[in-house]
Amino acid sequence: xxxxxxxxxxxxxxxxxxxxxxxxxxxxxxxxxxxxxxxxxxxxxxxxxxxxxxxxxxxxxxxxxxxxxxxxxxxxxxxxxxxxxxxxxxxxxxxxxxxxxxxxxxxxxxxxxxxxxxxxxxxxxxxxxxxxxxxxxxxxxxxxxxxxxxxxxxxxxxxxxxxxxxxxxxxxxxxxxxxxxxxxxxxxxxxxxxxxxxxxxxxxxxxxxxxxxxxxxxxxxxxxxxxxxxxxxxxxxxxxxxxxxxxxxxxxxxxxxxxxxxxxxxxxxxxxxxxxxxxxxxx
Numbered sequence: 001x002x003x004x005x006x007x008x009x010x011x012x013x014x015x016x017x018x019x020x021x022x023x024x025x026x027x028x029x030x031x032x033x034x035x036x037x038x039x040x041x042x043x044x045x046x047x048x049x050x051x052x053x054x055x056x057x058x059x060x061x062x063x064x065x066x067x068x069x070x071x072x073x074x075x076x077x078x079x080x081x082x083x084x085x086x087x088x089x090x091x092x093x094x095x096x097x098x099x100x101x102x103x104x105x106x107x108x109x110x111x112x113x114x115x116x117x118x119x120x121x122x123x124x125x126x127x128x129x130x131x132x133x134x135x136x137x138x139x140x141x142x143x144x145x146x147x148x149x150x151x152x153x154x155x156x157x158x159x160x161x162x163x164x165x166x167x168x169x170x171x172x173x174x175x176x177x178x179x180x181x182x183x184x185x186x187x188x189x190x191x192x193x194x195x196x197x198x199x200x201x202x203x204x205x206x207x208x209x210x211x212x213x214x215x216x217x218x219x220x221x222x223x224x225x226x227x228x229x230x231x232x233x234x235x236x237x238x239x240x241x242x243x244x245x246x247x248x249x250x251x252x253x254x255x256x257x258x259x260x261x262x263x264x265x266x267x268x269x270x271x272x273x274x275x276x277x278x279x280x281x282x283x
Contacts, residue, residue, distance in 0.1 A: 011086045058086075133228070167223065188230075
């Protein structure tokens with residue numbers, strides 16, 4: 001089939017984070033007109049459609065992490081046949097720590113049309129309300145679940161001067177913030193956004209040490225964390241980086257390898273960092 005004369009179209013559509021009234025008029029129209037609606041959770045998209053007063057006009061199919069690879073060929077086939085496929089996730093923008101990336105990549109490889117209906121995003125919403133610098137920021141997805149891997153993940157943010165944003169499960173938030181306090185220092189500023197746009201929305205600001213103590217009491221809901229960037233001078237001080245080396249040693253790395261890794265991440269000389277580690281041990 002010649003997609004140039006009868007093109008299909010993949011439409012990525014942002015869905016409300018919690019309040020159905022945040023849905024765009026274009027999302028309502030797309031739900032009613034798309035040939036196929038690929039949804040992370042079919043029950044949620046049907047509930048959203050009901051709240052918006054629209055009936056999905058096409059077939060509704062599931063498209064979540066576990067079936068993404070298996071389901072993509074069917075969706076690509078529909079696109080090749082000239083159909084419109086609407087891709088939505090539970091909340092926010094598809095492909096942002098949600099299913100969609102692989103399908104978009106496959107469409108791009110075949111020259112199929114991909115477009116987007118912009119709208120809500122937990123990442124940009126959290127940045128906007130955080131009060132932290134928003135001129136430059138990076139999104140880090142979800143931290144690793146295991147503490148050792150998570151601390152190495154956080155170690156890469158020691159020298160990161162941009163504001164960082166990441167998602168976390170509520171039952172892991174306290175441990176993640178405790179690791180952040182250990183790796184980055186308790187005084188690093190951060191903001192925890194809970195249940196954004198929903199009835200019990202909460203934006204908690206403080207240092208990672210303060211937030212770790214707060215989260216230890218138990219937190220519920222959808223969580224987005226905004227972490228202040230490092231000060232420009234912090235990576236230049238090997239004494240401040242020595243604890244990161246020791247943490248890697250505790251996790252099983254050799255001192256030499258830990259020094260090399262932290263030095264590369266922070267942009268300092270390995271010899272200076274090694275000397276700082278040895279000095280800290282002597283004291």
